[in-house]
Amino acid sequence: MTTALVTGAAGQDGIYLSRHLAAAGVSVLAGVRDPADPRAMAYLQAPGIEVVPLDVTDTAAVAALLRRQHVDEVYNLAALSSVALSWQAPQRTAAVNADAVEGMLAAIRHIRPAARFFQASSVQAGTSSPYAASKLTAEALVAEARSRGVFAVAGRLANHESPLRPATFVVRRIARAAARGEQLALGDLDVWRDWGHAADHVRAMPLLLRAAEPVDADICTGTMVTLGDVVEAAYAAAGRPVDVVLDPAQARPSDPQRVGGDASAIRALGWSPSYTLEGLLAEMVAVERHRAASGIEHDARYLAITAGR
Amino acid sequence: MTKRALITGITGQDGSYLAELLLDKGYEVHGLVRRSSSFNRERIDPLHLDPANADRLFLHYGDLTDSTSLVNIVRAARPDEVYNLAAQSHVGVSFEMPEYTASADALGVVRLLEAVRLHAPEARFYQASTSEMFGLTAPPQNEETIFHPRSPYGAAKLHAHWACVNYREAYGLFAVSGILFNHESPRRGESFVTRKVSRAVAAIRAGRADRLTLGNLDAIRDWGYAKEYVEGMWRMLQQDRPVDYVLATGVGTTVRDFCDLAFSHVGLDWRDFVDTDPRFERPAEVPELIGDPSRAAAELGWKASTTVGELARLMVDADIAAL
Numbered sequence: 001m002t003t004a005l006v007t008g009a010a011g012q013d014g015i016y017l018s019r020h021l022a023a024a025g026v027s028v029l030a031g032v033r034d035p036a037d038p039r040a041m042a043y044l045q046a047p048g049i050e051v052v053p054l055d056v057t058d059t060a061a062v063a064a065l066l067r068r069q070h071v072d073e074v075y076n077l078a079a080l081s082s083v084a085l086s087w088q089a090p091q092r093t094a095a096v097n098a099d100a101v102e103g104m105l106a107a108i109r110h111i112r113p114a115a116r117f118f119q120a121s122s123v124q125a126g127t128s129s130p131y132a133a134s135k136l137t138a139e140a141l142v143a144e145a146r147s148r149g150v151f152a153v154a155g156r157l158a159n160h161e162s163p164l165r166p167a168t169f170v171v172r173r174i175a176r177a178a179a180r181g182e183q184l185a186l187g188d189l190d191v192w193r194d195w196g197h198a199a200d201h202v203r204a205m206p207l208l209l210r211a212a213e214p215v216d217a218d219i220c221t222g223t224m225v226t227l228g229d230v231v232e233a234a235y236a237a238a239g240r241p242v243d244v245v246l247d248p249a250q251a252r253p254s255d256p257q258r259v260g261g262d263a264s265a266i267r268a269l270g271w272s273p274s275y276t277l278e279g280l281l282a283e284m285v286a287v288e289r290h291r292a293a294s295g296i297e298h299d300a301r302y303l304a305i306t307a308g309r
Numbered sequence: 310m311t312k313r314a315l316i317t318g319i320t321g322q323d324g325s326y327l328a329e330l331l332l333d334k335g336y337e338v339h340g341l342v343r344r345s346s347s348f349n350r351e352r353i354d355p356l357h358l359d360p361a362n363a364d365r366l367f368l369h370y371g372d373l374t375d376s377t378s379l380v381n382i383v384r385a386a387r388p389d390e391v392y393n394l395a396a397q398s399h400v401g402v403s404f405e406m407p408e409y410t411a412s413a414d415a416l417g418v419v420r421l422l423e424a425v426r427l428h429a430p431e432a433r434f435y436q437a438s439t440s441e442m443f444g445l446t447a448p449p450q451n452e453e454t455i456f457h458p459r460s461p462y463g464a465a466k467l468h469a470h471w472a473c474v475n476y477r478e479a480y481g482l483f484a485v486s487g488i489l490f491n492h493e494s495p496r497r498g499e500s501f502v503t504r505k506v507s508r509a510v511a512a513i514r515a516g517r518a519d520r521l522t523l524g525n526l527d528a529i530r531d532w533g534y535a536k537e538y539v540e541g542m543w544r545m546l547q548q549d550r551p552v553d554y555v556l557a558t559g560v561g562t563t564v565r566d567f568c569d570l571a572f573s574h575v576g577l578d579w580r581d582f583v584d585t586d587p588r589f590e591r592p593a594e595v596p597e598l599i600g601d602p603s604r605a606a607a608e609l610g611w612k613a614s615t616t617v618g619e620l621a622r623l624m625v626d627a628d629i630a631a632l
Contacts, residue, residue, distance in 0.1 A: 107358055
């Protein structure tokens with residue numbers, strides 16, 4: 001039986017990936033910094049998933065875990081994933097997103113050299129932010145480990161959302177406002193991104209990791225839309241007219257206006273998305289309605305709502 | 310009580326040997342690691358990943374060119390002893406990157422001394438100084454010898470040396486400058502001449518290479534075994550008073566003779582394989598460095614025991630084993 005270590009397992013992608021792997025019969029070690037994290041309590045209590053406390057910046061702890069457990073696959077999803085917050089905490093961003101990767105790869109090379117390593121990177125790697133710089137560094141570390149015989153790959157994910165996105169991220173804010181019929185202030189609607197559903201994107205990770213050759217690839221739908229399109233899809237799903245005002249103070253001039261990826265490599269591995277943009281927003285709006293009614297932020301039942309499939 | 314040491318340059322040759330020594334002596338060891346997008350902690354990984362060291366060896370990312378990171382690390386590590394071994398330590402490279410060399414090797418020491426003065430003033434401070442500070446001055450060189458550096462590296466290290474002396478005299482810091490002559494080992498960086506030679510001997514013997522190109526074969530150096538020199542560093546910080554010391558073997562050897570020692574160990578004649586190329590010579594050469602380690606012998610009880618011949622042989626053997 002395959003055993004996989006998923007770091008950052010309490011995050012959006014970690015939850016979807018852990019559950020996807022476990023459903024496929026993989027024994028999942030779900031690494032979370034804080035086992036009392038409400039997301040871990042709500043979404044990682046599932047057959048085949050064992051929650052293990054793990055701070056990826058503690059290389060000694062990572063090494064101890066690899067020594068204790070036979071691990072075939074490592075999915076490193078732990079990250080400070082907010083571009084905006086990376087400006088507030090550049091050192092911590094580099095420590096978690098890049099330095100920890102060096103330590104993890106060293107531990108794999110010395111302790112489990114046959115284990116395969118997936119690094120969650122970003123199509124924004126190398127654009128202008130401490131977050132982007134840290135992801136580019138991690139990609140370089142993955143490439144170097146590969147040159148030394150480790151089966152290590154980086155998947156560069158384009159934007160991917162879901163009902164599990166933290167409430168500070170823009171698409172979740174849009175879904176929430178549309179579901180509640182609240183007016184929403186946004187900085188700039190003419191931002192082009194390739195938005196997908198996290199549940200789709202995590203399915204690409206084991207495909208890359210189990211490919212015949214270790215090759216980095218973008219994980220994206222291949223379709224670019226604007227933030228304005230996201231707004232329209234959300235309010236349409238909610239059955240309400242768009243109610244958005246522009247607030248220049250929220251604009252982020254340092255953010256690139258257009259970021260997407262090349263989906264050809266990942267599609268060649270047999271991956272395709274199951275959600276459309278409309279489906280993604282329909283699901284997010286449906287869950288926001290439940291949240292508004294129940295007042296409960298984290299509930300495993302939200303994962304069963306598939307309004308958009 | 311457990312002593313805590315902070316080692317900058319812990320991923321280097323001397324840093325990794327010193328970390329081993331201090332862990333053996335029961336220290337809690339904190340190491341400074343420079344951020345990089347390539348692996349640069351190969352030498353320390355076996356120690357760091359050893360479960361026995363999980364709660365007594367800690368790596369911190371930082372950089373001698375970034376004073377904020379130094380302050381944070383000094384505050385986090387609360388060291389009793391600080392060993393400043395981090396440097397851009399390649400003489401040839403310093404001619405290519407004089408400004409970076411000065412920033413890391415000279416100003417970096419000032420940054421670290423300031424961090425220690427303000428946040429760990431009781432800590433004892435070891436500065437890795439170098440025989441390259443003597444440069445053109447005739448041998449044998451000791452603690453009283455006039456300095457005449459001949460490279461951006463030597464000049465930067467001399468600035469650091471005097472900064473160390475100054476913090477001792479001005480602020481009462483227990484700051485010591487250890488003036489070490491060349492010290493080598495199988496962990497020496499691959500661009501340094503002794504390691505170039507030992508690697509080439511191993512490769513030529515295995516049929517994987519047929520030539521070795523070097524610069525000035527007439528340069529005379531005093532080569533010792535790095536593993537022994539880190540013991541001398543530690544002893545300097547255990548003295549009653551902060552005093553600077555030279556560590557050396559006292560024996561000078563030409564690059565040519567080092568080649569002979571290394572090649573003859575595997576039954577080869579170096580003259581059949583070694584070429585010289587003036588491009589490998591430095592803009593200003595240092596002809597002759599031979600240390601006089603008598604103060605260290607008298608006051609520290611420290612003496613180099615590995616001869617240059619033994620050193621060449623153990624380096625060649627290690628590179629053969631690594632092939």
